[in-house]
Amino acid sequence: MLALPDRSGWLGWLAERGEAQLVETSRLVDDLKAEPPADARAVLRIWNEAQTALGNAASMASLISEVHPEPEVRERAEKLVQDAQKLDTDLGLDTQLYAVLADLDASGLDPDATRVLERTLRDFRRSGVDRDEATRARLRELSEQAILLSQEFSKNIREDVRSIRVRPEQLVGMPQDWIEAHPVGDDGLVTVTTDYPDVIPFRTFAHDAAARRELVTRFLTIAWPANDAVLQQLFAVRREHAALLGYATWADYDAEVKMIRTGGAIEQFIDRITALSGERAERDKAVLLERLRQDRPDATDIDTADVTYYAELVRKEQHAVDAQLVRTYFPFEAVRQGLLDVTGRLFGLEWQAVARAEARTWHEDVATYDVTRDGERIGRIHLDLHPRDGKYKHAAQFDLVRGVRGVQLPEGVLVCNFARGLMEHDEVVTLFHEFGHLVHHVLGGEQEWVRFSGVATEWDFVEAPSQMLEEWAWDAAVLAAFAHDAAGETIPADLVAAMREAQDFGKGYDARTQMFYAALSYDVHIHQTPNLTARLRELMARYSVFPYIEDTHMQCAFGHLDGYGSAYYTYMWSLVIAKDLFSAFDRTDLFDPEVARRYRDRVLAQGGRRDAADLVADFLGRPYTFDAYAAWLAE
Numbered sequence: 030m031l032a033l034p035d036r037s038g039w040l041g042w043l044a045e046r047g048e049a050q051l052v053e054t055s056r057l058v059d060d061l062k063a064e065p066p067a068d069a070r071a072v073l074r075i076w077n078e079a080q081t082a083l084g085n086a087a088s089m090a091s092l093i094s095e096v097h098p099e100p101e102v103r104e105r106a107e108k109l110v111q112d113a114q115k116l117d118t119d120l121g122l123d124t125q126l127y128a129v130l131a132d133l134d135a136s137g138l139d140p141d142a143t144r145v146l147e148r149t150l151r152d153f154r155r156s157g158v159d160r161d162e163a164t165r166a167r168l169r170e171l172s173e174q175a176i177l178l179s180q181e182f183s184k185n186i187r188e189d190v191r192s193i194r195v196r197p198e199q200l201v202g203m204p205q206d207w208i209e210a211h212p213v214g215d216d217g218l219v220t221v222t223t224d225y226p227d228v229i230p231f232r233t234f235a236h237d238a239a240a241r242r243e244l245v246t247r248f249l250t251i252a253w254p255a256n257d258a259v260l261q262q263l264f265a266v267r268r269e270h271a272a273l274l275g276y277a278t279w280a281d282y283d284a285e286v287k288m289i290r291t292g293g294a295i296e297q298f299i300d301r302i303t304a305l306s307g308e309r310a311e312r313d314k315a316v317l318l319e320r321l322r323q324d325r326p327d328a329t330d331i332d333t334a335d336v337t338y339y340a341e342l343v344r345k346e347q348h349a350v351d352a353q354l355v356r357t358y359f360p361f362e363a364v365r366q367g368l369l370d371v372t373g374r375l376f377g378l379e380w381q382a383v384a385r386a387e388a389r390t391w392h393e394d395v396a397t398y399d400v401t402r403d404g405e406r407i408g409r410i411h412l413d414l415h416p417r418d419g420k421y422k423h424a425a426q427f428d429l430v431r432g433v434r435g436v437q438l439p440e441g442v443l444v445c446n447f448a449r450g451l452m453e454h455d456e457v458v459t460l461f462h463e464f465g466h467l468v469h470h471v472l473g474g475e476q477e478w479v480r481f482s483g484v485a486t487e488w489d490f491v492e493a494p495s496q497m498l499e500e501w502a503w504d505a506a507v508l509a510a511f512a513h514d515a516a517g518e519t520i521p522a523d524l525v526a527a528m529r530e531a532q533d534f535g536k537g538y539d540a541r542t543q544m545f546y547a548a549l550s551y552d553v554h555i556h557q558t559p560n561l562t563a564r565l566r567e568l569m570a571r572y573s574v575f576p577y578i579e580d581t582h583m584q585c586a587f588g589h590l591d592g593y594g595s596a597y598y599t600y601m602w603s604l605v606i607a608k609d610l611f612s613a614f615d616r617t618d619l620f621d622p623e624v625a626r627r628y629r630d631r632v633l634a635q636g637g638r639r640d641a642a643d644l645v646a647d648f649l650g651r652p653y654t655f656d657a658y659a660a661w662l663a664e
């Protein structure tokens with residue numbers, strides 16, 4: 030296991046270990062270029078070592094930059110992230126290194142090594158290493174510009190917090206603890222901002238329709254107009270990048286290494302989901318509109334300034350789910366232990382707590398466990414689940430060490446922000462989801478080649494194992510194993526059934542909203558779009574079931590236009606596969622370990638050794654289909 034430093038030693042340890050790994054990477058590459066072994070496998074082994082060292086520096090740096098309690102350690106880690114990225118870009122454009130790998134005689138290689146070589150050469154070609162010098166120089170420039178534009182795009186979103194000022198009586202409907210945290214100012218008004226902890230409860234609970242509309246409108250204009258120009262530049266950089274490498278569009282370039290393969294297939298997928306979800310979307314929208322008319326009899330349509338509020342009312346009035354009651358069954362400690370028990374039973378794993386003195390992590394909140402299978406230790410996990418200053422604000426799994434057989438065991442980290450007391454059921458679902466990534470990282474971490482270690486499958490498959498594991502957090506028998514209130518009473522099965530019903534409401538129009546986002550992310554990457562807002566309006570009319578709100582520009586704060594690029598469809602794509610994977614399980618006994626073990630061995634444990642479609646087909650005994658997803662939509 031990776032030996033972490035004592036409390037005071039982080040800064041020096043990080044710098045030294047990070048530096049050493051980067052130096053080791055360069056040394057291995059230099060040796061490879063100077064005197065490449067004659068044997069193809071031996072060359073790949075050295076390349077594997079270099080990639081392992083570079084990955085070790087990058088993983089550690091990226092984790093520590095997000096979680097360490099001391100700002101100077103986080104800053105040092107950020108620097109290390111940049112150094113590792115720069116070295117990675119340099120290697121990708123290193124013509125001499127490419128020549129060594131491209132000249133190998135692959136005829137004697139086994140299937141795994143052959144795949145490593147193919148994937149490696151593909152990575153090099155996608156970096157542009159085989160282009161002329163001027164093209165390579167331009168590609169490097171474009172990469173640098175893209176990084177700067179992406180940082181500017183995020184910064185404009187992060188720093189543009191907007192707000193409204195309301196009278197105290199306009200807060201009717203808001204939870205009491207929220208009202209207490211928002212005192213009235215000297216002028217008698219209360220400030221409500223566009224940050225999530227304000228805007229989410231306000232659009233869900235505030236009775237005052239005009240105030241809701243005002244806040245939602247501000248929320249949908251964050252980073253306007255600054256980011257409109259940034260996006261135009263970013264799309265232009267991507268267009269040129271794809272064109273230089275000989276692709277018709279950025280979407281084609283990006284899709285090539287995903288399950289979906291081509292840009293055109295993205296369009297087909299979006300249209301297919303749009304058609305599948307249409308009836309359900311209209312039905313649920315009609316329920317919302319009917320409920321709205323009880324308050325506003327002349328309403329003819331409903332838009333997103335009202336959707337969240339009326340969806341919550343429908344769930345409460347028509348499905349009788351009281352979120353305040355639900356949370357009493359989910360005290361944090363019991364949920365964490367329950368999650369370990371459930372997944373241990375399913376996947377045949379044991380989680381053995383490691384004492385803090387031995388684990389020596391970055392913070393006392395972190396719980397560390399060694400993972401054993403059939404008595405053999407196969408990895409280590411760290412659960413860092415509560416908020417603190419300067420820590421990453423969302424929920425995600427981070428790699429600490431990627432497993433390489435005989436060299437290093439996998440170590441993974443969950444970074445979340447849950448309360449220490451009672452959890453919302455949504456948070457329990459999130460915990461199961463993120464744990465799905467962690468289990469994938471550990472079980473997929475027994476690989477000879479680091480290229481295939483852990484969550485190393487195509488990017489549009491990555492969410493499927495996690496989306497599937499969410500199902501266990503919605504199952505009455507699974508929850509009964511750990512969800513008890515303070516009096517020791519188990520969560521009633523009929524309450525879980527009501528929760529599921531309430532959750533099902535709105536999934537059709539949610540799918541259509543997702544397809545609107547996916548269409549936007551795809552469309553702006555295949556056409557030059559002079560007016561982004563005008564195009565957004567057209568796409569919203571075609572894909573979403575809710576109308577556009579005048580004078581809004583949501584593209585400017587749609588962060589995924591940067592991170593996902595043309596591939597926002599991936600979340601829904603993974604969900605289609607997750608529903609199909611889940612169809613192999615016996616819904617009346619989710620604890621049945623037989624199917625789970627097969628899934629463990631044929632999908633998770635394979636890492637990136639085979640294409641995701643082949644892993645899925647191997648598990649299901651047939652290629653994946655849309656049937657399970659369609660059935661779920663109709664349920």
Ligand SMILES: [Zn+2]
Nearest residue numbers: 462466492495
């Ligand atoms: Zn996820």
